[in-house]
Amino acid sequence: MSITTHVLDTSAGKPAAGVRVVLERGGKSSEWQVVGHGVTSADGRVETLTPEGAGLDGGLYRLGFDTRRYFEEKGVQTFFPSVIITFQVESSGKSKSDHYHVPLLLSPFGYTTYRGS
Numbered sequence: 001m002s003i004t005t006h007v008l009d010t011s012a013g014k015p016a017a018g019v020r021v022v023l024e025r026g027g028k029s030s031e032w033q034v035v036g037h038g039v040t041s042a043d044g045r046v047e048t049l050t051p052e053g054a055g056l057d058g059g060l061y062r063l064g065f066d067t068r069r070y071f072e073e074k075g076v077q078t079f080f081p082s083v084i085i086t087f088q089v090e091s092s093g094k095s096k097s098d099h100y101h102v103p104l105l106l107s108p109f110g111y112t113t114y115r116g117s
Contacts, residue, residue, distance in 0.1 A: 080111060
């Protein structure tokens, strides 16, 4: 099972390169554990959020995007200094090869997301 993301800067009409991303998994308590992290490439993608060969269990996950730093480096004021996307990963039991792609469409004053393929 893997989790990837892709950030598109809709205000610029291009991929958002250099966005710091953290993947966390929710535990039985209210604490979150870091699973992986990365920085978006020139294509706006992070392909290495989960350690190679490591299996992921079903459960609650979240992606945290450092949008403040991204927009500051561009000299653009933003309303959202970070974006946190929380989502449920289902453990189907059929295969550990399930793929979860969670894109972020970003602008200084709004964002949207969806489950991609």
